[in-house]
Amino acid sequence: MDRWYLLVSTLLAAVGGVLGMISVHRGRRSHWTVVWIAAAFLCQLGYLWVRGQMRGACPLIDTGEILSFLAWSLTLFYLIIGPAYRISLLGVFTAPLVVIFQALALLPGVMTRAPQQVANGNPWHETHSAMSVLAYGALALAAVAGVMFLVLDRQLKEHHLKSGLFRNLPPVRELLISLVRLLWLGSALLTIGVAAGFLMPHTASAWAHLTAALAIWASYLVLLLIKQVRGLTGRRLSLAAVILFVTSLAVFAFV
Amino acid sequence: MELLCLGLNHRTAPVEVRERFAVGATKLGEACTDLITLADATEALVISTCNRTEFYLVAENARDAFTRIEARLAEKIQLDSSVAAHFYRKEKLEAARHLCRVVSGLDSMMLGETEIFGQVKQAYATAHQAGATRTVLNKAFQRAFSIGKKVRTETSIQEGSTSVGNVAVDLAEKIFGHLKNSEVMILGAGEMSRITAQSLVSRGAKSIFVANRSFDRAQELATEMGGSAVRFDDWQRVLERVDVVISSTGAPHAIVHRADVEKARRARKYRPLFFIDIAVPRDIDPAVGEIEEVYLYDIDTLEQLAEEARGRRQLQIDQCEIIITNELGKSQLPGT
Numbered sequence: 194m195d196r197w198y199l200l201v202s203t204l205l206a207a208v209g210g211v212l213g214m215i216s217v218h219r220g221r222r223s224h225w226t227v228v229w230i231a232a233a234f235l236c237q238l239g240y241l242w243v244r245g246q247m248r249g250a251c252p253l254i255d256t257g258e259i260l261s262f263l264a265w266s267l268t269l270f271y272l273i274i275g276p277a278y279r280i281s282l283l284g285v286f287t288a289p290l291v292v293i294f295q296a297l298a299l300l301p302g303v304m305t306r307a308p309q310q311v312a313n314g315n316p317w318h319e320t321h322s323a324m325s326v327l328a329y330g331a332l333a334l335a336a337v338a339g340v341m342f343l344v345l346d347r348q349l350k351e352h353h354l355k356s357g358l359f360r361n362l363p364p365v366r367e368l369l370i371s372l373v374r375l376l377w378l379g380s381a382l383l384t385i386g387v388a389a390g391f392l393m394p395h396t397a398s399a400w401a402h403l404t405a406a407l408a409i410w411a412s413y414l415v416l417l418l419i420k421q422v423r424g425l426t427g428r429r430l431s432l433a434a435v436i437l438f439v440t441s442l443a444v445f446a447f448v
Numbered sequence: 449m450e451l452l453c454l455g456l457n458h459r460t461a462p463v464e465v466r467e468r469f470a471v472g473a474t475k476l477g478e479a480c481t482d483l484i485t486l487a488d489a490t491e492a493l494v495i496s497t498c499n500r501t502e503f504y505l506v507a508e509n510a511r512d513a514f515t516r517i518e519a520r521l522a523e524k525i526q527l528d529s530s531v532a533a534h535f536y537r538k539e540k541l542e543a544a545r546h547l548c549r550v551v552s553g554l555d556s557m558m559l560g561e562t563e564i565f566g567q568v569k570q571a572y573a574t575a576h577q578a579g580a581t582r583t584v585l586n587k588a589f590q591r592a593f594s595i596g597k598k599v600r601t602e603t604s605i606q607e608g609s610t611s612v613g614n615v616a617v618d619l620a621e622k623i624f625g626h627l628k629n630s631e632v633m634i635l636g637a638g639e640m641s642r643i644t645a646q647s648l649v650s651r652g653a654k655s656i657f658v659a660n661r662s663f664d665r666a667q668e669l670a671t672e673m674g675g676s677a678v679r680f681d682d683w684q685r686v687l688e689r690v691d692v693v694i695s696s697t698g699a700p701h702a703i704v705h706r707a708d709v710e711k712a713r714r715a716r717k718y719r720p721l722f723f724i725d726i727a728v729p730r731d732i733d734p735a736v737g738e739i740e741e742v743y744l745y746d747i748d749t750l751e752q753l754a755e756e757a758r759g760r761r762q763l764q765i766d767q768c769e770i771i772i773t774n775e776l777g778k779s780q781l782p783g784t
Contacts, residue, residue, distance in 0.1 A: 359622075366623065366625050
């Protein structure tokens, strides 16, 4: 049942993304994307509920669960940020990422078919996992906003202003404001996640993971401090947000 | 019984004539019933906006009805018979087509504007309440509203700016969103700068700084736009705070160099900066556009964008006309 919820959610996000891209290509606003993504979100909640029952804890044990939780977190922040800032196009850019994460989770062998109940769960461990993945949802959305900025910046610089995509992209300043807010939100959540990581009981092998988490947390913090104190061009800020997110995903895939 | 339309608008009559024929919103209902009596009509409706006054009526004899109304209007507002030259007269299908064009914004001064749709709806509601509309006008207006909606849904008639000033303002909004937090500096107090800056102010720009070699002229323009005058030697200092720079000096060489902008970057915290260079020869060194956070548009680029928009708009107009023709063809409206 859990996989079905995830599969339907993936299909809904894919349909929302594709329809959004078609309407953007035709130069129209993608009003329905948010509805499709909201439907995908409901299915994600169904998945998390069923999977949580199976685990008897927050389902963040195997890679498939982590990817699904990340996709849920990304969707959650999109639903909070997108309509609030009237960035309807954010959904069109977010949907492919949700589809990729969930499709990867659905690959055979990535998510345990019959998960075991978590015995003697530690609250610090659960806080670490949940807050870190939530943080990555916000940071993923910041990366999405960064990509949107880079596309818009290039079009404005090169005077290519005819495409439907250009007409639908939100203004530069609004994109940068949302990007910075998402970075702050993600970093704040990551702070709790990393702190909980050091407080939870861990083996010596977990040190590499915690050190990587600490390095990534510090990188985001340095980026925000530079932006706040010295200032940073939109292009560098966006590139940094994208590179840091991709790097952090790559690091955790191996560490 | 025929559907008729008699009217004048911004194309056929200057404002000093149009204002004489304007009918206040509170008198529209009464005007409709008067029109029925005057033109020996069975139905009547009056539309009166700042750009047009139009009388729609349903009568047996078009020529009689037009003559009576024109004579009555000339008498009422004490104008000679030359006033007739300002009126257009449309009958049957042409009257219905004209109504559809009006409702769709194709006959408006600002092509595709949406306000007219509401104004016509209001005029129709008033005439309907006054008991001045029946089968013919009811069907004609309801059909016109549905065609107007279709035109707006299926075409992008109201999109795209067709003047250099409006293209520049649209770009400023694409960069900064609402302009209420944006500050603008004008270099050179020429006419084009004034027009573009006025467009920015009309869309909410927070403040305007005017720098000109003649400080008196700078003060004059600043006062006109509710901004502040700046000595020409001080424009680099102001650059640290503004978001948009419009340049149109008569200088024979570039005024703004890359080094000038580089100096201000740190103080600006690398915020986006939009340069609009509408001078010939150009005031802004093209190398300024290579700076990461700078968006530089010169007069040729803006003119090219406006030209492309004009081309797209003409295609949209043709598309709208086709929709109107097809929809009216399907309708078989009485009186047409």
